[in-house]
Amino acid sequence: MSNGRPRILVPGRMSQRVLDRLPKTFEPVFIAAADPELVTADLASSVSGIAVQGKIPAGFIDAFPKLEIIASFGVGYDGVDAGHAAKRGVAVTNTPDVLTDEVADTAIALLLNTVRRFPVAEQWLRQGRWVKDGAFALSPLTLRGRTVGLYGLGRIGLAIAKRLEAFGVSIAYHTRTPREGLAYTHYPTLKGMAEAVDTMIVIVPGTDSTRKTVNAEVLEALGPQGVLINVGRGTTVDEAALTDALQRGVIAAAGLDVFENEPHVPEALLVLPNTSLLPHVGSASQATRNAMADLVVDNLVAWFETGAALTPVPETPFKRKTA
Ligand code: NAP
Numbered sequence: 275m276s277n278g279r280p281r282i283l284v285p286g287r288m289s290q291r292v293l294d295r296l297p298k299t300f301e302p303v304f305i306a307a308a309d310p311e312l313v314t315a316d317l318a319s320s321v322s323g324i325a326v327q328g329k330i331p332a333g334f335i336d337a338f339p340k341l342e343i344i345a346s347f348g349v350g351y352d353g354v355d356a357g358h359a360a361k362r363g364v365a366v367t368n369t370p371d372v373l374t375d376e377v378a379d380t381a382i383a384l385l386l387n388t389v390r391r392f393p394v395a396e397q398w399l400r401q402g403r404w405v406k407d408g409a410f411a412l413s414p415l416t417l418r419g420r421t422v423g424l425y426g427l428g429r430i431g432l433a434i435a436k437r438l439e440a441f442g443v444s445i446a447y448h449t450r451t452p453r454e455g456l457a458y459t460h461y462p463t464l465k466g467m468a469e470a471v472d473t474m475i476v477i478v479p480g481t482d483s484t485r486k487t488v489n490a491e492v493l494e495a496l497g498p499q500g501v502l503i504n505v506g507r508g509t510t511v512d513e514a515a516l517t518d519a520l521q522r523g524v525i526a527a528a529g530l531d532v533f534e535n536e537p538h539v540p541e542a543l544l545v546l547p548n549t550s551l552l553p554h555v556g557s558a559s560q561a562t563r564n565a566m567a568d569l570v571v572d573n574l575v576a577w578f579e580t581g582a583a584l585t586p587v588p589e590t591p592f593k594r595k596t597a
């Protein structure tokens with residue numbers, strides 16, 4: 275602590291806007307990664323908050339006896355061991371809502387790119403092939419007449435569904451708990467939904483309960499006209515099973531913004547003609563990333579100034595203990 279200002283540790287990369295704002299209220303300190311071996315005795319005894327864009331494992335939380343809050347950049351906080359933080363009485367915050375519409379826009383763009391092959395068509399034009407070789411090939415797939423199943427119908431899933439309504443497609447969803455007051459068909463099992471739809475959009479968090487749930491059986495159920503879009507987390511899809519399904523025509527195509535081992539994308543997916551691939555850009559506009567950055571800092575400010583975080587994750591609903 276210097277000048278009575280809380281010390282906030284930033285391990286590894288962080289949005290420049292967070293870095294610009296932190297010194298106005300806090301004393302920011304930096305290490306290269308969330309590795310307990312990099313924590314000096316001085317840091318261990320003085321850090322009361324962490325701002326992170328990445329992973330915070332249990333062992334790292336335990337390195338800081340005075341830690342009160344971890345402010346995570348992103349709505350998905352699968353990288354932060356929130357269960358362990360809860361046991362230690364450490365609050366965890368994320369950045370919900372401010373990115374919902376941006377990510378829903380991305381999901382629709384990726385769906386259209388995958389079905390109609392627009393990025394490939396643009397390359398055809400840019401490479402001069404329109405002039406040299408003539409018109410670009412007709413897309414074998416269309417969005418017309420499709421039934422879209424959303425795996426996840428939370429903040430972002432619902433925003434995707436609202437956009438899909440305007441496209442005139444049928445809409446279904448799978449969640450553990452049905453949502454009240456919606457006209458979309460709810461399926462209590464993922465396989466049941468996969469059997470009923472020909473297009474699946476994955477927008478669930480990356481948790482133990484979703485890990486590799488989009489597996490060979492689910493892809494088989496989606497069928498040969500099937501299109502899989504993943505804008506949730508790479509861990510939800512069995513990437514090897516998906517690659518095999520795309521290679522053998524078990525499903526028709528896939529659009530992926532997220533991968534099992536980012537930023538590494540398997541060569542087998544890169545070379546397939548029936549994939550549309552994005553480098554995890556769901557929320558990646560300057561305006562939306564600014565809003566996310568502000569919410570990271572605003573959570574820290576609210577915690578230390580009012581004793582309550584703005585957007586705590588469900589595992590850590592508690593308020594600040596006053597000394
Ligand atoms: P949210 O509001 O918490 O919604 C999560 C949805 O997933 C809920 O409908 C929930 O319903 C469902 N769900 C959770 N576990 C499930 C399970 N085991 N089986 C079936 N359904 C399950 O979250 P959100 O704000 O929409 O964000 C969703 C996720 O999108 C984030 O966690 C993040 O991983 C991802 N994301 C990606 C990007 C990107 O750049 N690509 C950007 C932002 C977010 P039930 O609880 O009823 O099952």
Ligand code: 8YV
Nearest residue numbers: 327347348349350373554557
């Ligand atoms: C961010 C995301 O790109 O919010 C999320 O869950 O996946 C994205 O918006 C990511 O969290 C930033 O590291």
